[in-house]
Amino acid sequence: MPTVKNWQLGREMSYPYDARFPSRQFAFVFNINRCIACQSCTMACKSTWTFSKGQEHMWWANVETKPYGGYPQWWDAKILGKLEEANPEGQSWSGKPADGRFGPYGRFDGQTVFEAAARTLTPDSARVLGYLPTDEEWNSPNIYEDNPVGKRGVRNRLDDTGVQLPVHNTWFFYLARICNHCTYPACLAACPRTSIYKRPEDGIVLLDQSRCRGYQECVKACPYKKVFFNALTGVSEKCIACFPKIEQGLQPQCFANCIGKIRLAGWLSPPDKANPDNPLDYLVHVRKVAKPLMPQLGLEPNIYYIPPLHAPPGFLEQMFGPGVVEALATYRHADDDLAGLLGLFGSTERVVPRWKRTGQDVIGLEEDGGEIVRVPLKEPVHIRAGYDETRKIMRTNCP
Numbered sequence: 438m439p440t441v442k443n444w445q446l447g448r449e450m451s452y453p454y455d456a457r458f459p460s461r462q463f464a465f466v467f468n469i470n471r472c473i474a475c476q477s478c479t480m481a482c483k484s485t486w487t488f489s490k491g492q493e494h495m496w497w498a499n500v501e502t503k504p505y506g507g508y509p510q511w512w513d514a515k516i517l518g519k520l521e522e523a524n525p526e527g528q529s530w531s532g533k534p535a536d537g538r539f540g541p542y543g544r545f546d547g548q549t550v551f552e553a554a555a556r557t558l559t560p561d562s563a564r565v566l567g568y569l570p571t572d573e574e575w576n577s578p579n580i581y582e583d584n585p586v587g588k589r590g591v592r593n594r595l596d597d598t599g600v601q602l603p604v605h606n607t608w609f610f611y612l613a614r615i616c617n618h619c620t621y622p623a624c625l626a627a628c629p630r631t632s633i634y635k636r637p638e639d640g641i642v643l644l645d646q647s648r649c650r651g652y653q654e655c656v657k658a659c660p661y662k663k664v665f666f667n668a669l670t671g672v673s674e675k676c677i678a679c680f681p682k683i684e685q686g687l688q689p690q691c692f693a694n695c696i697g698k699i700r701l702a703g704w705l706s707p708p709d710k711a712n713p714d715n716p717l718d719y720l721v722h723v724r725k726v727a728k729p730l731m732p733q734l735g736l737e738p739n740i741y742y743i744p745p746l747h748a749p750p751g752f753l754e755q756m757f758g759p760g761v762v763e764a765l766a767t768y769r770h771a772d773d774d775l776a777g778l779l780g781l782f783g784s785t786e787r788v789v790p791r792w793k794r795t796g797q798d799v800i801g802l803e804e805d806g807g808e809i810v811r812v813p814l815k816e817p818v819h820i821r822a823g824y825d826e827t828r829k830i831m832r833t834n835c836p
């Protein structure tokens with residue numbers, strides 16, 4: 438089996454496919470702290486791409502409430518359980534993220550979905566450890582919305598002893614999800630028809646429906662469960678990263694319609710080629726505030742999340758890998774550069790490949806330096822005549 442370097446794991450790993458790297462990789466950062474679960478993103482995708490017959494259960498974009506929500510139900514707990522079962526030695530990390538010996542998150546010593554499959558699955562054609570969700574698990578896209586954990590994880594019951602900062606005893610957060618357009622896609626590796634491919638120009642992962650025969654190996658293999666089978670047409674479908682918009686330099690539908698302004702799309706460099714003028718490189722590699730979803734699965738996903746404040750670090754580390762505590766500390770004490778860049782999220786429909794801060798302005802730039810958008814670091818406050826004087830002390834800046 439070919440060996441590839443997975444920088445998120447801090448080591449090489451086996452990958453059952455001849456990986457081809459794009460000239461540049463399309464990637465995204467989601468700031469979880471700003472998501473209000475309005476589902477505008479979900480509906481923007483649905484009304485654009487999946488409103489036809491046979492697509493009723495397809496939610497290429499969805500927002501689920503963690504820890505209990507999930508679409509399909511229990512996708513995260515199920516795949517992590519399968520990996521634990523396949524690797525009783527433990528799914529652990531070694532090396533501190535800060536010491537830089539292995540990679541920015543240390544080194545993952547457990548088994549990825551590809552390695553666990555090679556060790557435990559038969560026949561040889563099974564290339565990825567996965568499972569096919571049941572019809573029932575696809576039934577409820579928004580199950581457990583707004584359900585917090587109760588005492589010691591007891592469901593449907595609030596903690597009656599109050600809260601303790603900085604971590605609340607009772608907590609939940611919203612996890613917005615789309616296809617990760619992974620560097621090492623499990624869907625692609627598992628397809629016996631080579632119907633799935635990664636575009637060389639931008640790394641977007643697409644499915645050629647004319648080649649697909651509906652075997653659903655991709656649905657089974659994607660640990661994030663972001664490929665969907667259309668029973669009416671007999672072939673599979675998935676998020677296309679709104680490539681017709683990307684080709685025009687525009688952000689996808691679920692980004693442009695995000696009410697909470699939690700999303701930023703762009704291009705991500707490998708860590709050794711990080712450019713601080715690139716907003717995604719700055720957030721992921723330079724300031725390290727944005728983390729991949731379950732890097733331990735081994736797919737090198739290309740969505741990066743700024744983790745939520747006030748959720749238990751142990752849960753967040755399982756979900757976003759090592760370095761979460763440091764990321765939250767950086768986010769909590771954001772300086773003008775970081776706070777300014779966070780202000781660029783949702784400020785324009787255009788993809789912003791470069792950025793800079795000049796005094797009190799943060800500017801989104803084209804590759805050639807042309808200005809796309811300018812956002813003030815501090816919004817001006819206009820007090821209307823007769824407004825209560827005490828209101829004048831209201832905060833003028835939110836990170």
Ligand code: SF4
Binds near residue numbers: 616618622663675
């Ligand atoms: S998230 Fe799933 S569907 Fe998307 S590229 Fe990765 S493996 Fe494929």
Ligand code: SF4
Binds near residue numbers: 483485676
């Ligand atoms: S990027 Fe486009 S296709 Fe993908 S989930 Fe968002 S709106 Fe849907």
Ligand code: SF4
Binds near residue numbers: 471472473476698
């Ligand atoms: S539109 Fe934005 S704020 Fe609303 S649910 Fe989607 S990601 Fe969250």
